[in-house]
Amino acid sequence: MSILLDDSTRVIVQGITGRIGTIQTRWMLAYGTRVVAGVTPGKGGTSVEGVPVFDSVEEAVTRTGANASIFFVPGPAVLDAFLETVDAGVKLIVVIPEHIPVHDMMKMRAYAIEKEVFALGPTTPGILVPGKGKMGIMPGSLFSPGRVGIVSRSGTLSYEFGGILSEIRVGQSTVVGMGADPVVLTNLPDILQLFEDDRDTDGVVIVGEVGGEQEEKAAYFIMEKMTKPVAAYVAGRYAPEGKRMGHAGALIRGSAGTARGKEEALRATGAEILESPIHVARWTRKHNLRS
Amino acid sequence: MSILLDDSTRVIVQGITGRIGTIQTRWMLAYGTRVVAGVTPGKGGTSVEGVPVFDSVEEAVTRTGANASIFFVPGPAVLDAFLETVDAGVKLIVVIPEHIPVHDMMKMRAYAIEKEVFALGPTTPGILVPGKGKMGIMPGSLFSPGRVGIVSRSGTLSYEFGGILSEIRVGQSTVVGMGADPVVLTNLPDILQLFEDDRDTDGVVIVGEVGGEQEEKAAYFIMEKMTKPVAAYVAGRYAPEGKRMGHAGALIRGSAGTARGKEEALRATGAEILESPIHVARWTRKHNLRS
Amino acid sequence: MRLHEFEAMDIFEAMGIPVPRRGVSKTVEEALQVAGKIGYPVMAKAQVLVGGRGLAGGIRSASNQEELKKIAGNLFGSKIKGLVVQKILLTEKVEIARELYAGITVDGYAGKPVMVASTEGGVRIEETAQKAPETVASLHVVPSSTLYPYQARTLLRNFGLSQSLLMAWADVITKLHHTFSRYEAMIAEINPLVILPNKGLLAVDAVLELDDSALFRIKHPLPDQRDRMENGLERKGREIGVTYVDLDGDIGLISSGAGLGMASIDMIGEKMKPANFLETGGGITEQLLYRCMELVMMKRNLRGILINIYGGINPIHEGARGVARYIKEHGVKIPIVAKALGNHQEETWEIFRSAGVHVVTETATEKAVEQLYELVSRKNNACEAG
């Protein structure tokens, strides 16, 4: 099976009437996802791709039994939409957009914890369960069903790993984009815990990158709690200090957050450190990870 | 006995090193109150009137077992001191000062409710249990022990009623100043409830004044819940509309908050409306309220 | 402190709320200049700090220069509900498709800000709430939180608005809350908030009342507080640090405590007429009561003074010395009755008595008022006889 997303997941698309919201709704539906409602304040009563649109999340929940939501709303409007969604009782939220103010993120994260909501992002491709459904923007063609979990700070690198694994016929149980901002809604160890607990995942690929301390904290977790094999790739070996490499979070400050430091911390746990994504193949063979 | 203040109450004086804090500490000790600690940040280690002074409320609580606090700190510093005191676990707080920003009061009240703290004020003379002790600034000489409760929005009018009752040898169980600001930390009905539940109180005098809707809400409460006799006086019959009569709360807006309106609401509950404080004597005779 | 409409509009505008083109004037000439820049027709609105201006003739429309000249000429210097018109706000006159209401105030009993919206603006919201409650919606806001747009939309949800109106109105409400929070207001209100023929919203009125106790920490520029006090005696009261309210009568009052002061006024009012309300708060000193005497004595034709003070937080013996010094320095011919109880009461009585003040030692203020009435009546009779 999978983590986070399953047959009971009924998805709201927020910002469904926007260009990207509409296209991605189409892709999600085509991939088999149960998108049951859209929300755009003031556009209630219309429909997009056959999905009814509501003015508020509360109406969407009441009228369609939705229990999850994915965001395609502009960065500055995300905080407002997030609080509305939590207040409406939705327990799984995926925040796709990038460029969300960090101070907003801190408020959202505190609120999610207080209200016991599982949320991912921002700057995430979302969640994909190969062959089943997705709350996200991952191109479905690159993934295939199987028993390896992927959790990635980088969106496009999760595609790269999905594609490489699929090419060697190693399927994936669930692919989770956790986002790479300085503050994300759920930290890496919490996602690793889900994979550890998932009876349909046999091993996990961690895709990290420079900046922050997610990988370092994950190393503690792996040491203490993980029983399943872990492979880890950390992008940004050549990233210069003090330059943001795209993400606001991908920033090396002095000796903190370097790729080498993260690799060392992870290697010490017994995890397989991948010098290049393509080396994931060797790790799957070593642990006999097949679909 | 009494409400709120009893033999187990161990009082902190905040702002004890100030002029008023020092004088009032002396009066409170003289009246028999167990003042166990003072707090003035940065003055820890000194003592005032024999009471040890601490830098923080937490230290005062830890070192002296204090469980109540009275404030003589400047208005702008009250919010900070209040939050500190609540965080230190103190469950009874009396805020004496006036001129505290209303937006601060709203924050303090929300925090007190969240943390289940009983707090009075601001702009209150505090609590006095005749012959036993006081957390406040009431002149003790005017009060005498007995079985009539007084709850007053006005400080000085609570003295007036205490004095009048004492002159006719009707003692008081507890005298509570609830303060007259637009937002107070505890509303009138909640204090009436305490008197209703107190086995040593036989009747209650409510001293109200123009502005706000405490008396109107109290009328509902009396109608629904009070079994003990109630007398009520409302000051400000001649107060002009739109002029603050001293207190920020004592302000008539249009037809709202007039003395006549409040009197009518209270009269409808069967409470005795006093045209003048001196008429309280008649009410005590009627209900045979003696010490 | 309640701001003038033009001051509130400037603040609303800075906070992003749509307000009309406008300008304020102090003379007819200025009014014509401002109106010329705005373009006719204009609204001329007397800037007096009192409700019901419109019904009292303080809000007028002028379609050309001649009309405005006449209207402004009549308004300047005239009195509206007792207040002299010194400033006129001129605004563009807009066509009104519909009038809404948006306001936020402190709900004292709940201890929270309450945001109120109504599809029926232009009249008193209290009346609308009674007569057509279905047109009014309200929402309590968490005290330490901002108001988020989704909450504003939730507030307006049941009004069945079009998308554009829902979004625009929610935006105004959000910004009104920001204004309320940033300026620590008691009230921030737009009544009416009008819908223009082009569907846009415009705040053609603006009410902003600030919390006097919070003014010290408002970092944004604020108008001069003293301008608000149109009464010289009340202004002087604020300057010396007491609350003074000017009244019509001839019996002066110095009290410590608002409730006691109001009760005193009530009792004086039964047989005499109070000249003022004065309450010192908890800051009595020798000097303060000296100044209170100065202030109370400034009122003409005073016939007597009641001093009604308690020694709780106040050192009343020190206050009594101030009163005695004033009497000694200036001589006071009218009777003064003092009731002063609590800490240091005997010492206080002694000082008062030595200064010729009549001291009442019973608790009930009524006794003091009765004594003052007697003294004043006796004196009057004596004068009439003489």
Add this chain to the structure above:
Amino acid sequence: MRLHEFEAMDIFEAMGIPVPRRGVSKTVEEALQVAGKIGYPVMAKAQVLVGGRGLAGGIRSASNQEELKKIAGNLFGSKIKGLVVQKILLTEKVEIARELYAGITVDGYAGKPVMVASTEGGVRIEETAQKAPETVASLHVVPSSTLYPYQARTLLRNFGLSQSLLMAWADVITKLHHTFSRYEAMIAEINPLVILPNKGLLAVDAVLELDDSALFRIKHPLPDQRDRMENGLERKGREIGVTYVDLDGDIGLISSGAGLGMASIDMIGEKMKPANFLETGGGITEQLLYRCMELVMMKRNLRGILINIYGGINPIHEGARGVARYIKEHGVKIPIVAKALGNHQEETWEIFRSAGVHVVTETATEKAVEQLYELVSRKNNACEAG
């Protein structure tokens, strides 16, 4: 966006934090004027956005005009860690009794601001925390809340400070948090916060780094963002809406996604040298990739380009058209290898191929890098041969 020290000091001062008398200069003459007003001795501090200025000679003391003339003359136009000194901040030179540290930053993993204080200022706080942890205290702040003075006092409690220092430091910390919140900062730091001989505190250094994603809503005046980008190509990247980081090598990169871009750089770096990092984010259009080609091609001596994009949220077929148009209009002689997978991949490949771009259809970026390496080497050999 990291502010210059002089910009941060202006903001700190407006927020009530004590800062030295100072002025900023662009020429030696200005420096002398400013120093004259401040009074000697002064500190001359190069305003370059890089850490370790002091060790690199960017912070100097001058006790008179002659010394300053010489120092400023040397500093202006010189390079500190690769950045040209264009501005010098002059401040009063104070006597330092002791150096403290106060800073607040976003603790990304905790998702909360963290306030850090230390009695050992003037050095890197990370080092102090390792070497003398007992001199460092920290406190997480509730994200939507202000920091109250009592919390600041609690933070400092175990340092055993005198009353006056406790209160003054707590005040600075509270104001530093207000600054952090109001400006939505990533970091607000004073290192060192010095204790003067008269016991007063003074922020002789000021660090303020803002959140680029929040700049749009900061209401207070901010310095021009473009001034921060000292590299012309990086500035142009920001203008067209992509992240461009200038590097030393000769292999250009266009990638969609930061992780993918970094991975590409890492792989290029194994055998070649990357000329830049460029990532488009999720906003690819035909025009955007056209402009990305323009930008990448501005770098001199380029030997090849890797295009590495995914069709998730991005319409890569549209992007391919932009690349093709650039090639058609300008002609590109160096090899371009493209890996483009996901939605619309076949269409994308077709467009690239028609424009002469080498398309790699396998997933692993390594394959594309290998092909580029081959093409570049072959070309080089050809040139050398030719």
